Every structure is written in structure tokens, then in C-alpha cells.
Amino acid sequence: MVLVSPNAGAGGLDLPRRAAARAGRTLWSHSGEVGMKPDPDTGRHHIQVTDNLDLEVAATGEWIGSKPGDLGPADGRTGTGEGVLETADGRTLKDEEIRNFTLTDGGWPVGRAVLSGADQMERESYLRALIRSTEWNSYDPVTGKAVGPPRPVPWKGLKPYFYIGHGLPGQTVMVEDEPERGAVVRGPETGGFLRRRASVARLDRKTPIVFLSCWGSEREGNNAVPELWSRTFVPDPLGVLSAAQGVSNVTRREVYAPNRMHTTVEKGGRLLHHGITTTPVNDPVDMEKLRPEPTPDELDALAGQAGLETSSDFTPAMARDTALRLVRALRITFGVDVENDKDDPAGTYRRLLRGIGALEVMRRGDENLRGYGELTLDLLDRVTRAHHGLTTVPGTRAVSPDPADVRTMLEAAAARRPAARSPRPPHPPYPHLPHPPHRPLHGPRCATSSPCPPWTGPAF
Incomplete structure (x- = not known):
């Protein structure tokens, strides 16, 4: 079946999936401007898609297929208004208020993007090439050129679910639909947004998520908005999450994500290559693999x-x-x-x-x-x-x-591990470990007037 209705395939695909489930047949809908237009010569009507990209007013969109089972079982479905996200500034957003669209390969859904209308229009021509890519590059921020040979994407050979959007260390930038504006949320909120998607819920448990968002696997630090090419400063990496780790924890799936700014290089609307921009001193960058943290x-x-x-x-x-x-x-x-x-x-x-x-x-x-x-x-x-x-x-x-x-x-x-528990457990001696000078518990670790004492460490 073909649903000829403008923007019926835009957003979360709720309407076409419900229609496909009711009819028990595959249904095709379009995510852009589509309608029945008369032929001036014959007078007969035909389906016509408006090429908004040429008009530079909106993304053109595409035909997207929905199968009868895509809606998922009713008992596991989130009702309208039930799914909510909490923003970093304490506001609450409903899932339906997030501007998002479907990523496809061959017309079939393979992921979700959360981008503004302008970003979608700018990237529409190469998103499919991006999710099909099998290599990534490291880029020098000074020259703008690739450093070294391309590397294979770590999800090569798998069929992952893709997420594309903007981000900061530990955070994801959602886009409110009306009025269109950015809303910062932390990783677990993004994970909840994805977990509530019927398309994610029905995936095999071993299907990973590819999280193509700047700073996706970088933990949140003191510089919430880092300088473009700087290193992030994370005082305690063991105490905070990256956005991708939050997604992994909530969805209980492996996630792949860039640890710095994700960059695309395109020409004439065609993707040439993509990857991660490093620092001026060429710090290592990676598409990191993350797993859910223990329960x-x-x-x-x-x-x-x-x-x-x-x-x-x-x-x-x-x-x-x-x-x-x-x-x-x-x-x-x-x-x-x-x-x-x-x-x-x-x-x-x-x-x-x-x-x-x-x-x-x-x-x-x-x-x-x-x-x-x-x-x-x-x-x-x-x-x-x-x-x-x-x-x-x-x-x-x-x-x-x-x-x-x-x-x-x-x-x-x-x-050298202690073998037994006691009220004040003995411990192997630290014979060469100098004791720090006495100072208030919450005071500085080292006096500003002199360097910290040398630490020669325990004699294991």
C-alpha cells in the first residue's frame, strides 16, 4: 500500500506503522511533500514529490516502508505523552516534542536522527552514505587534512541501529519541534528516548547502537562547552558518564561512539569521508566501544x-x-x-x-x-x-x-591482598609511601607554596 499524504513518514512513523498493522500489509509513506497532481496533458492524477531541497526551504524527504509488525506489541508500547525526557536545566519534554526523523537504507528504517530542519536539509544528500561507510579517518584541526590511513569502523560486518545528532561531553543536544530550539539532555535521557522506540525494542539483543554524535564517548567534565580543539578536563573519570555510556546503560546494548568531534567531509552533496578531529598535538582518537555497566x-x-x-x-x-x-x-x-x-x-x-x-x-x-x-x-x-x-x-x-x-x-x-575482615583490618605496609602532611580533610592535596612530596609507591 502507498499512503499519499504530506509528511506522513516524517517524525516517528507512528501513523504509517499503525496503518500497516491495521491493514496487515507493508505500507509506504513519504517524509516530505507528496500529493496527487494532475497531468496537464492527460488530466490524469499521479503521485508527485516536491523537491524542497532545490527550493532550499526544507529537506525533500524519502519513501519509507513500514511492515505490519513494526508497531510492536501493545503491552510494550509507550502511549502518547507517556515518554518524557528531563533536560539539563530541569525542564520536561515529551518524546513527541522532539524533532526527529528516520534514517533509512534502501527505504527501510535503520536508525534515528535528531537534527534541526536546517541541519537535515544540509545533510540529507549524504546521510545514507554515512551509515553505509566502512571506514573512518582522524583529522588534524590545524591543516584540516586526514592524519594517517583510514581505519575500518568497529561495527563493520554488523547491522547496527544508528543515531545521529549533536552533542557535548556527557550530553546530547535534542531539538524541540515547536518552536525549534536546542535542548540539552544527559546520556541516560537519550537512552530512554531510544529505548521507548518500537524499532529499538524489537531489535535482537545483540544489535549494537552506533552513536554518531560529537563527544559521544567523552565523559562530562568541568568545561561543559569545551573549546573546539581542546582537551576536555574531567577531574574524576570514574565518577561521571559519557552520553554514549548513558545510552548503553539504559538500552542495555553495546554502543560505538566517537570520543571527540565527529566530522564529515563532503563535496557537492556527496560524502567523501568522515571521522574524528583530534587536537593540535595529535592526541589519540577512537570510535570507542562501550558496554552496559553492571546492574x-x-x-x-x-x-x-x-x-x-x-x-x-x-x-x-x-x-x-x-x-x-x-x-x-x-x-x-x-x-x-x-x-x-x-x-x-x-x-x-x-x-x-x-x-x-x-x-x-x-x-x-x-x-x-x-x-x-x-x-x-x-x-x-x-x-x-x-x-x-x-x-x-x-x-x-x-x-x-x-x-x-x-x-x-x-x-x-x-x-598481597588482605585475607580476612577485622574491625580495623591490617594491611600490607607501604614502606616507601610518604605520608602527606596533616591538613584539613577538604583542603588542597598539595600546598601551593611547595611541590607535592615524591611518591615512590608501595613495595609490592
Whole structure:
């Protein structure tokens, strides 16, 4: 069947999907201006699409197919007005108030875009080429040219669901429909918006989401609107989410996303290539893979595997929160694939988890360190350097330790883990770890008048 009605296929496809479900047949609708027009020669009417792109007033749109089963079961469907998002400034938006449109391949839906009318019109000609692309590039922000050869997209060979929109570290820019304006939401809100889509709900559980949004996998930092080419400043990467991680957590799917600005290069409406813009010093960039973070029950089990029960400091809630930080630290250091053998008690992941858990238990058992918050990546870095005797030449930029060095340090820590819980647990000594000077708990870590004392680290 063909539904000849202007913009019937625009937005969320609710009307054509309902019609297809009622009729029990595939239905085609158009997302732009379409109607029955008379032929001046024969007087007979025919279907005609208005080419708005040539007129530069709106996107032309396309024909989109809807199958009878696309609407999904009634008991799992979100009713009109039931789906809502909370914006970063505390407002509430209904799903129906978000300006969005369907991404297609061969006329069939493969994802969703949230863009303004002007952005849609500008990008319409190459969106299909973008979702079909099998390579991406790294771009130099100074020269504007690609750096090195193209790399294969990590979702190559899969059939993912695509999301395209604008974003900031930890945030997604939604577009309100009337009046058209941007609305900033955080990752879990975007995840809820997608999870409520019938097209996402009916996907196989292993189908990933490709989240093509600037800063998609970058965590929210202190500079909410970073300079175009700057590094983001995230004081505690273990305590905050990226937008893509929020989407992954809520949809319970793997997500692929760029860790900096996503860039397209086109000419005459044709996509030449796309990728990620790096920094002027050529910091590494990547299309990162993210997995859902553990559920509360899973965190309880991970806390036990990490050996956190050997410290009397932890309440169940505290142990759960700490276990999440340990999981994030291992993912950031080794990548999410480090968890591939997490169900094997003798596997690599369990050894690393026991090691980082032991490190945190020892830190909490030290009278001079336990009052300084939670385990951080800075501590992990510093202990690794001390364990291996790594130094940095004065006046040069420090390089993060190799993950292999972190691995051997954690294995050494696991070998020293406390074995039993006690009211004031003993801990392996830190013979070479200088105690910080006494200062108020919430004061600065290092006096501004003198450098921090050197940290030679624990003798594992």
C-alpha cells in the first residue's frame, strides 16, 4: 500500500506503522511533500514529490516502508505523552516534542536522527552514505587534512541501529519541534528516548547502537562547552558518564561512539569521508566501544570477587559504588574487551579485579590515605610508576603507563591482598609511601607554596 499524504513518514512513523498493522500489509509513506497532481496533458492524477531541497526551504524527504509488525506489541508500547525526557536545566519534554526523523537504507528504517530542519536539509544528500561507510579517518584541526590511513569502523560486518545528532561531553543536544530550539539532555535521557522506540525494542539483543554524535564517548567534565580543539578536563573519570555510556546503560546494548568531534567531509552533496578531529598535538582518537555497566546485583557479586569484604569500611551500598569505580577503571585502562572472560574464575579479568580491589582495600587501610576520597585513575597511574620505577624527564610531557605495566602491578597487588575482615583490618605496609602532611580533610592535596612530596609507591 502507498499512503499519499504530506509528511506522513516524517517524525516517528507512528501513523504509517499503525496503518500497516491495521491493514496487515507493508505500507509506504513519504517524509516530505507528496500529493496527487494532475497531468496537464492527460488530466490524469499521479503521485508527485516536491523537491524542497532545490527550493532550499526544507529537506525533500524519502519513501519509507513500514511492515505490519513494526508497531510492536501493545503491552510494550509507550502511549502518547507517556515518554518524557528531563533536560539539563530541569525542564520536561515529551518524546513527541522532539524533532526527529528516520534514517533509512534502501527505504527501510535503520536508525534515528535528531537534527534541526536546517541541519537535515544540509545533510540529507549524504546521510545514507554515512551509515553505509566502512571506514573512518582522524583529522588534524590545524591543516584540516586526514592524519594517517583510514581505519575500518568497529561495527563493520554488523547491522547496527544508528543515531545521529549533536552533542557535548556527557550530553546530547535534542531539538524541540515547536518552536525549534536546542535542548540539552544527559546520556541516560537519550537512552530512554531510544529505548521507548518500537524499532529499538524489537531489535535482537545483540544489535549494537552506533552513536554518531560529537563527544559521544567523552565523559562530562568541568568545561561543559569545551573549546573546539581542546582537551576536555574531567577531574574524576570514574565518577561521571559519557552520553554514549548513558545510552548503553539504559538500552542495555553495546554502543560505538566517537570520543571527540565527529566530522564529515563532503563535496557537492556527496560524502567523501568522515571521522574524528583530534587536537593540535595529535592526541589519540577512537570510535570507542562501550558496554552496559553492571546492574546493582551484578555489582554486589563483583564487590565480592574484588575482595572488598576484607575491609570493614564498606557497607553494602559503599561496596557497590566502589565496585562500579573498579569496573570503570579497568575498562578505561584495558578497554571493554578485557571483560570477555569475566565469567571464568581463573580468567584474566578476575585476576585484575582482585588486584585493583586489593589496592583499594590497602589504601583504605592506610590511616594517612583513607580520608582522601575514592580510588582514582591518578592513584592507579602513580602506583604503577612507583612499582616499576618509571620516571619522566623533567620538562617533558608524562606518558601514561603501558597497560601491561598496570597489569603486572595489579597482579602484584592481588598477591598481597588482605585475607580476612577485622574491625580495623591490617594491611600490607607501604614502606616507601610518604605520608602527606596533616591538613584539613577538604583542603588542597598539595600546598601551593611547595611541590607535592615524591611518591615512590608501595613495595609490592
